[in-house]
Amino acid sequence: MSEQSPLDLAEGDPFGPHNLPYGVFSTPDEPGRRRVGVRIGDSVLDAGAAAHALGSPYAALLAQPSLNPLLAAGRTAWRDVRRALTAWVTVPAHRADIEPLLHPLSAVTLHLPYEVADYVDFYASEHHATNVGHIFRPDGEPLTPNWKHLPIGYHGRSGTVVVSGTDVVRPSGQRKAPSDPAPVFGPSVKLDIEAEVGFVVGTPSEQGSPVALGDYRDHVFGLTLLNDWSARDIQAWEYVPLGPFLGKSFATSVSAWVTPLEALDAARTAPPARDFDLLPYLDDSAEEEPGGYDLRITVEINGEVVSEPPFATMYWTAAQQLAHMTVNGASLRTGDLYGSGTVSGPEVHQRGSLLELTWNGRDAIELPTGKRTFLEDGDEVTLTAWAPGPDGTRVGLGEVTGRIVPAREG
Structure with a gap:
């Protein structure tokens, strides 16, 4: 009886040929050699080697240590x-060439798959923004007057992605509670998560030339899960009047896999109804395809599910964020990453x-490892997600x- 091929996937495998996300990996025998890989089931296909074996004109593009040339x-x-990758993993005639180039996912090391150029983070969930407004401005309007007229965002630090x-x-910095007479310095005591989706830019744009809504697919290669860790106490003291800085810049975690936009065509969905007419550069009412994505996210802390945020509820779409990010003439670079903002x-x-789950620490959540208001040292946070694909x-x-490790002494 012949051994089952790693290409013979169980029915319904979420990493089947309809998906094929891209990453970068190395193997134990050549730890210093990074290669572009494509995930199929629980295996990683050496994309460059496959392209060479099958005579692809894109062999040189895929035989790289980073996704940036492909982007x-x-x-x-x-x-x-x-299209070529889909054929390579589905056409029986290719199996003899492809199977030796598959590596078990458990046996490889995954790396940051692209060189991050610039990083921008948005604030696109009305539910999240409303909750934050109620927490910090309980007697005022939860949303700022500009919130439903433009996608609010800020420039982050690409070097700590x-x-x-x-x-x-755990980051250290200044913090000051309202009752404290003066700020103190030390490790953050309100370390938080932000469950987000990141969008990876491929094709650059010329400085001075805005990117229109309809050009979104020409510039964005794919998306990735993203956790924009946040030190709420550091941020609360520093952010007036200019916004997030040290409270965000210490780390942003992204998945090792980038899902191409084409794999998510069946997950496109209309965003929530708009409450105000949008300015023309943001008005997507006449666009041919809906701008949202139906992504179902799960957040776990120490293996316990604590939240299931739905990305379909996001008020501002990725195309609108891209249009706003460039409307002043700011250019795109290959490897630019922009985050959706917290999904709630x-x-x-x-x-x-x-911050929202515990209402800024007022209501602790119960975990098998104990009560939590914010993250403790040793806590491990995992984000997973899936989206509807073709044919069910x-x-x-x-x-x-x-995983959170203790602050380092400076």
Whole structure:
């Protein structure tokens, strides 16, 4: 009886040929050699070696230590490479060439798959923004007057974007409670998560030339799960008047896998109804395809599910965020990453941060490892997600995991 091929996947595998996310991996025998890989089931296909074996014109593009050359190649190349990969893992005649190039996922090391150019984080969930407004401005309007007229965002730090599995050192900084006479310095005592989705830019744009809503697919290669760790106490003291700085810049974790936009066509969905007419550059009412994505996210702390945020509820879409980010003429670079902002739904169990889940520490959540208001040293946070795929399938998004380790003495 012949051994089952790793290409013979169980029915309904969320990482089947309908998905094929991209990553970068190395093997134990060549730890210093990074290669572009494509996930199929619980295996990783060496994409460059496969392209060479099958005579693909994209062999040189895939035989790289990073996804950046593929990202920069543009939409036609993205489509052609995806079609070729789909054939390589589904056509029986290719099996003899492809099977020796598959590596068990458990046996490889996954790396940050692209070189992050710039990082921008948005604030696109009305439910999250409303909750935060109620927490910090209980007697005022929860949303600022501009919130439903433009996607609010800020520029983060690209150098501290790390791949899933990287430990997160508890940050230190200034903090000051309202009752404290003066600020103190020390490790954050309100370390939090932000369950987000990140969008990875491939094709750059020229400085001075805005990117229109309809050009979103020409510039964005794919999406990835993202956890934008947040030190709420440091942020609360520093953010007036300029916004997040040290409270955010210490670490942003992303999945090792980037799911191409084409894999998520069946998950496109209309965003929530708008309460105000949008300015023309943000008005997506006449766009051919809906701008939202139906992604179902799960947040676990120490293996216990604490939240299930629905991405379909996001008020601002990725295309609108891209249009707003460039409307002033700011250019895109290959490897730019922009985050959706915390994903939260209308229900308590759909809130994507501990700030909301515990109402800024007022209501502790129960875990098998004890009560939590914010993260403790040793806590491990894992985000997973899936989206509806073609013909009733599910498209899995690669997980993003991080473990909190104690602050370091300066």
